Amino acid sequence: MEFKDYYKVMGVARDATEAQIKQAYRKLARKYHPDVSKEKNAEAHFKEVGEAYEVLKSPEKRAAYDQLGRDHTAGQDFRPPPDFGSGFEFSGAGDSSYSDFFDSLFGGQARAGSRSARGASRPGRGEDHHAKVLLDLDATLHGGARPFTLRVPEIDAEGRLVSKERTLNVQVPKGILAGQNIRLAGQGARAPGEGTPGDLFIEVEFQPHPLYRVDGRDLYLDLPVAPWEAALGATVKAPTPTGTVDLKIPAAAHAGTKLRLKGRGIPASPAGDFYVVLQIALPAANDDKGRAAYLALAQALPFNPRAALGV
């Protein structure tokens, strides 16, 4: 196990005051909060900062940690001394996602019971669990079963909070949108004694699709067309989630022209729309025939594409 330098994580000096530590925490928490941040590895950073703050904000934990810190540096291999924490009392620690380093010092026991301390609870019923999964877009377009691997907190035989891996084969409801939850009744935490287990809520996000972009329930496809197809109008083939369609391009279409196929987006209720955004693809003029064709076009059509710029 590696020794963690909580002062370094927080970017504060070893003699930082409580106010400085709080200030540093708030700044880092805003920077890395997974609901707010687009930083890389925001969640991992945020957990690390939260863990460091959990220790440094409590005078007892900080004092105990400081005793160790005198003999260790970050990354160094570490075993907690057998007498660690004697004389200090720890209680009411927060989340279930701290490092092994933290657990070895402050233990999982103190935290096991603390989660439901916040307020209302249903007696005789297990806690609900929440998870997030990254799903392929095809799952919502067509429905179908997907294996979800989730990490689930459990209390082990010694009363310690441990994280277990669990794979569930889940039928994805057709038409589910990003941010929505699949509720699996009875798949949450077991209840003490004879009670009913809680539910499992799985929040869905989508992986980027090679062809379609997603905005809510609508889908967007960039469709390349030839200049003559755009200018003269044409019927061209376009891929959609429900198969290839013949799409009528109106004459005098231009790059960015948006064609809507109603109800062909994500099959939610109501169903989303499918938008085709035209892109003009230019054929290369890399032989005499090609160059002659472009020159003939230039002579036949007096055209200044920069007229609107006044030049």
Added chain:
Amino acid sequence: MSSEDRPLTGAIFEESAVLTVRDLSLLCAVEERHIVEYVEEGVLHVAEVSASEWHFTGAALRRTRLALRLERDLELNLAGVALALQLIEELEHLRGKLEARR
């Protein structure tokens, strides 16, 4: 017992659920008073008032959980949570538009 042959089925929570203050407080493990404060501060919106009871859509669950995380992790007060939520939503909306028009 983990991966069974027949897949587990569940409904889309947001589409089926109509939630009361009590439901939300149980689902999020907070006092009912806290949910009421969220409504008063504009963090949560009541979808429907019927028989002297507030009804929320299923989407309120995600919003409440997000609000609770912001409140706890960033040590925000209610007005701060309301503002942060509003800005997060605006950002999500703009990012969606940007993505679609990329």
